[in-house]
Amino acid sequence: MKDNIKESLRVQIYEDNEELRNMLSMLLTHSNGFELCGAFSNCADVINNIAECLPDVILCDIEMPGVDGIEGVRIIRKQNKEILILMYTVFDDNEHLFEALCEGANGYLLKGESPAEILKALKEMYAGGAPMSPSIAKKVLRLFSIQREKTESDLTPREKEILTLMVAGKSVKMIAGQLDIAFETARTHIKNIYEKLHVHSQTEAVSKAIKERLV
Amino acid sequence: MKDNIKESLRVQIYEDNEELRNMLSMLLTHSNGFELCGAFSNCADVINNIAECLPDVILCDIEMPGVDGIEGVRIIRKQNKEILILMYTVFDDNEHLFEALCEGANGYLLKGESPAEILKALKEMYAGGAPMSPSIAKKVLRLFSIQREKTESDLTPREKEILTLMVAGKSVKMIAGQLDIAFETARTHIKNIYEKLHVHSQTEAVSKAIKERLV
DNA sequence: TCATTCATAACCCTTTTTGGGTATTGCGAT
DNA sequence: ATCGCAATACCCAAAAAGGGTTATGAATGA
Secondary structure, three states: OOOOOOOOEEEEEEOOOHHHHHHHHHHHHOOOOEEEEEEEOOOOOHHHHHHHHOOOEEEEOOOOOOOOHHHHHHHHHHHOOOOEEEEEEOOOOHHHHHHHHHHOOOEEEEEOEOHHHHHHHHHHHHOOOOOEOHHHHHHHHHHHHHOOOOOOOOOOHHHHHHHHHHHOOOOHHHHHHHHOOOHHHHHHHHHHHHHHHOOOOHHHHHHHHHHOOOO | OOOOOOOOEEEEEEOOOHHHHHHHHHHHHOOOOEEEEEEEOOOOOHHHHHHHHOOOEEEEOOOOOOOOHHHHHHHHHHHOOOOEEEEEEOOOOHHHHHHHHHHOOOEEEEEOEOHHHHHHHHHHHHOOOOOEOHHHHHHHHHHHHHOOOOOOOOOOHHHHHHHHHHHOOOOHHHHHHHHOOOHHHHHHHHHHHHHHHOOOOHHHHHHHHHHOOOO
């Protein structure tokens, strides 16, 4: 939601390289619609920096001496879920990327993006988006498709249904009740499931079902 | 205009709305660097369509009568992991989004994007990116951060250890053996865990532990 | 038509789990 | 020094789950 009165986006910078930090500062101070509110060389004092300057968004490198960017995000998110954080880094490996996203970063740009792209990303983030460099977006999407190989089990539909209820924590009695079948019928299905999965208890079955994505 | 003969991106369209399909066809035939190779109203014959026209990328609606877009992606990916697929839909709900991504879509645009954005997304996808509408990108990123909040439970370290073994499918006897404690001690811990989680069985505890990411 | 699979259901019997206690030891905080 | 808590351990009775077996009707397919 954009505020008519607010004329510019308040941006705070964290970047250890002085040259780049100055360049980014210049970029922001001289671009319409942006306002620089602080530029720091690491996240050591990030809570105070935010409290003093009240930025809308944070542009944050990852590799920095002292408190790094990911640790910075962690610290910020412990008490502030609202402020927007755009990672800006050379790291394009999965580890840094997913750690940053898990801690609550709102976007992830690789160094190498043009100044115009940086400004666009900051705006996009403020408008409710999640800007990512193309190769980063691809890595993120790939996460969804790679894992999908659900092991082919020869469970019947009914058995799958019952296994699902077991995974949900239901007892035999509850399963029978919910599916409107006799207790002994539910048990028969469960026994067949155990045989097919080569397990001997509900917890084992549930564990295996989850590990092998059978449900 | 040097590359309008050679090096144009071959795009195939799947969209049930005839008006929109024609509009998209026009857009592609009249844009430099793009070449339309087929426009269809559903994915019923997607394998043949691809084999005949050999597109580089596919622009694909989701809601279509007959074989819909998500089913289409599934069919394509069964035999072709290379071709690029950009979903183009009105659906911005998590279910459609994540299903499409899991099946192997390479990008996800919402209807409402400008023609220029569509062309840009097609190009970006071909360049190795994963274009998403801003609000879609945000949903995707949110997946990483929301789940990270492991519910704060007041389980002791020993209890967490035991819960972990339960989640792995171990019985009380096995847990006791593995931790080298008495059977009754393991049971005491388990009883305490049940009380803290408000559950009454191993499967319930395992289910809750997984759902609330306690382990 | 006949064999197979699936979903349904029941029986007997054993083992495990669960819920209720009680109790000791050790360790850090008051 | 004492309090509280975590970890250890045991007992008993009831409930639930597990293992084996058999059986029937419906649907499917060779």
